Amino acid sequence: MSFDDISIESTRITFWGTRTALEVRSPLPGVLRLRHLPTLGHRELGPRELPPKQSWAVVEHRELPLSFRREEEGQVAVVSTEEVSLEVRLAQGTWRLRDASGRELTRCEGFSGEAMTDYPVTRYRSRISLHSPPDEAWLGFGEKVGALDKRGMHFVFWNTDVVPHHPDTDPLYQSIPFSLGLRDGVAWGFFLDESWRMEVDVASEDRSRVRWESFGPELDTYLFAGPMPADVVRRYTALTGRPPLPPLWSLGAQQSRWGYENAEEIRSVIRGYRTRKLPLDCVYLDIDYMEGYKVWTWDRTRYPNPAGLASEAASHGVRLVTIIDPGVKAEPGYSVYDEALAGDYLVRNDRGNVLLGEVWPKPATFPDFTREPVRKWWGQQHRGLVEAGIAGVWNDMNEPACFRLINGHETFSIISAPAVDMGKVEGPTLPHDARHGDKRHLEVHNVYALGMAQAAYEGLREIAPERRPFILTRAGFAGIQRYSAVWTGDNSSYWSHLELSISMLLGLGLSGVSFAGSDVPGFMGHASGEMLVRWTQVGIFYPLLRNHSAKGTRFQEPWRFGEPYLSLTREWLERRYRLLPTLYTLMHESSQEGLPALRPLVMYAPGDAEALRMDDAFLFGKDLLVAPVVRQARTRRHAYLPEGRWLPFSDFGQSGEVIEGRQHVLAEAPLGTVPMWLRAGGALALTEPALHTTSANWARLTWHIHAAPRVEARLYEDAGDGYGASRVTQLNGEWAGERFVLERRTEGALPLARETETLCVYALSAPREVLGAREYRFEDGVLLLEVEAGWSRVEVRL
Secondary structure, eight states: OOOOEEEEOSSOEEEEOSSOEEEEEEEETTEEEEEEETTOOOOOSSOOOOOOOOOSSOOOOOOOOOEEEEETTTTEEEEEOSSEEEEEETTTTEEEEEETTOOEEEEEEEEEEEEEOOSSSOEEEEEEEEEOOTTOEEEEOSSOOSOSSOTTEEEEEOOOOOSSOOTTOOSOSEEOOEEEEEETTEEEEEEEOOOSOEEEEESSSSTTEEEEEESSSOEEEEEEOOSSHHHHHHHHHHHHOOOOOOOGGGGSOEEOOTTOOSHHHHHHHHHHHHHTTOOOOEEEEOGGGSSTTOTTOOOTTTOSOHHHHHHHHHHTTOEEEEEEOSOEEOOTTOHHHHHHHHTTOBOBOTTSSBOEEESSSSSEEOBOTTSHHHHHHHHHTTHHHHHTTOOEEEEOSTTTOOSEEEETTEEEEOOOOSSOOTTOOOSSSOOTTOEETTEEHHHHGGGHHHHHHHHHHHHHHHHOTTSOOOEEESOEETTGGGTOEEEOOSOBSOHHHHHHHHHHHHHHHHTTOOSEEOOBTOSBSOOOHHHHHHHHHHHTTSSSOEEOOOTTSOOOSGGGGOTTHHHHHHHHHHHHHHHHHHHHHHHHHHHHHOOOSEEOGGGSOTTOHHHHHOTTOEEETTTEEEOOOOSTTOOEEEEEEOSSEEEEOGGGSOOSOOEESSEEEEEEOOTTOOOEEEETTOEEEEOOOOSSOOOSSOSSOEEEEEOOSEEEEEEEEEOSSSSOOEEEEEEEEEEETTEEEEEEEEESSOOOSOSEEEEEEESOOOOSEEESOSEEEEETTEEEEEEETTOOEEEEEO
16 A cells, blocks of 8 residues: 555645545644545546545544655655654555654554445445554553453454353443553553444454454544543543533432332332431432333333422432433334334334334334434433433443344344344344444444433433433443443442453543443342442442342342441441542543543553553542452452552551552451552542532531642532532642641632531641641641631641
8 A cells, every 4th residue: 555645735634545545634732633544436537535524422623733744755754743743654655653752652554445345335344553562551442351451352342232241251332442552651542433343453463563443434543642641531532522520419329220110119228228327319210110111101000100209219318310221112102102203213224114123112113313303302302301300311222232123023033143244233233234314333333322322411401401411321432421421231240340340440431431330239140248348349439339230139238238248338338428529529620631530550650560450459539549359258458559658548547657659568458448548749538428419519528638748639619510600629738848838729609618627637747836727636647637618828837
């Protein structure tokens, strides 16, 4: 492959070959977009234009200026911005990406493809190969199994309903073709913006290459400069959108079960939590609330008064969330089906008839969420739920799942096809040749759930503009973070799934999805009391904390396991509510910068190979290192502490002397304890435990501060919902010689809801004098300060 001509414009450079093209643009600083078209049709004489390209993921479409020059006697063309440069070798049709310092981040060793005429439509294969040195780690890839570093693995991107899945199952429910390369402490990013079925070989077959393959006609790629992993994630989420700040209640404890069959069972669950003084903010209603599995309906025998139930739950501080599946029952007289049929809103088969299948309803039809009129119609269907007091929706079975296809009076079971051909079905879903407007299912399968989530989000914003929408989805694509929280699907009560949840959520977070969680303590199987406690301990750090289980399994409400497990679970749920000021601030940071709440150690120690391998521990934000117990019957926990000084902080209290980083440690971890460490210079904002959330304008607040030469911390506060006034508090500290000084400044119109704050300062000696505090005391090596809520400066003289 080679290029024989170049079109040069101020914001676009296009390289042309006989049947190929490469277009270069820059939508953001430090980001290049490269459209690779390996199978262009015959070029006619006259103006050359690339075919239009729709993106479901990208929301940032700026066109930044590009510089262009030739080198090596015209054989190399260099396209550059201030942050990156792309060297294109014309004779080979390859390219090399460098950062502003001239360092090579990656290089393409070639792209190729073929178009195969077929019935009913032409089939494509498009491939790109990236050189990958042996010391390069690969992170991200969305919801994928395996260790944090995915090098040596092979993945398929095809949203799939998998029951049950295992620690090596692929594909799963989400397709996010974004990854970070990391070498010598420098990170860069690669995003393949194709909704078609895709695969990637991450230096598995060939240890020196990462190979992507799409079943579409081109490879629309984005390259991101670092140098830090956080820089790459910021740029990726600026391109694909950042998550909105969720309502505070959705960060509280959530309870669910496929098997709460009627309103009285919902009441019983709420009573069970409240009588045992267990924190709870949300209960889910699974498919049994519907009449005959018809979406947007209520079974009035089981749920005779939905609005009354929602009101009763709210009086206990609990919100209700209902499941919504995309399958619409094909039943004349059922208004949703009648409207969908009349509006031509449904997916059709290759012959042009409405496609019929079976999910929970039988027969079922499927709305075509790739089209805006369908999304708008679907969004308005949420009005009845909102009017009944339902607080949020749970999009499930939206890969889309389809158990069987129905043709006339015949029903065909869906069997995975070993070859990807038109007319075939891969996994329990729709055929590849099903019609979504002018597109085929093979192209838009992976974005089906993204369109459904967009419809729900935009509909709820219009119906209830004073509230922040809460949507939870099982399936998704790149950009899903703009609309929805994500959970990792139908896991099981296995210790291996508990451990796997950490690397899966870290991978999702690095791929832009911050608001995520896994079912606690497993959806399928039978959890033990020990597993409930250990998984809850991990779950209090999940942004989405939901206890969920399946029919036919043990009920998993905490009291079902008896003592001591009930009391230990209560303690850790209370710690979740104490943690909410910090979690809420991290979710606000995610909405502003795209960074996840759960972060791998390597995010802040990118050159540390030991930190890269520690993928069963994580950072909560930047400063709290958490190493939960994820193995059965363990009472000690090994962890690695990266560079820095770390204060043992198990269970949110000092639990040892400060430790120097870059070493392995062994921490005590009896059943009620989670080993944690607070980084020097870091601070954690905690509040008091509560049975449910109220406001994110905290009436009680304690700062836990690990003193260091430089301290930085941040707190975001508002009403906890809506779009009203807010306040951002910035905490800064300096320790020089015999003085430690803390300063506080705020921005925003939200008035304070507290009169005092408490500061717990660690790693200081007993003070001679403290200025700026109402009172202080020094106990067991901790300086406790009580200050006015509006304080601005505290000076500790040592």
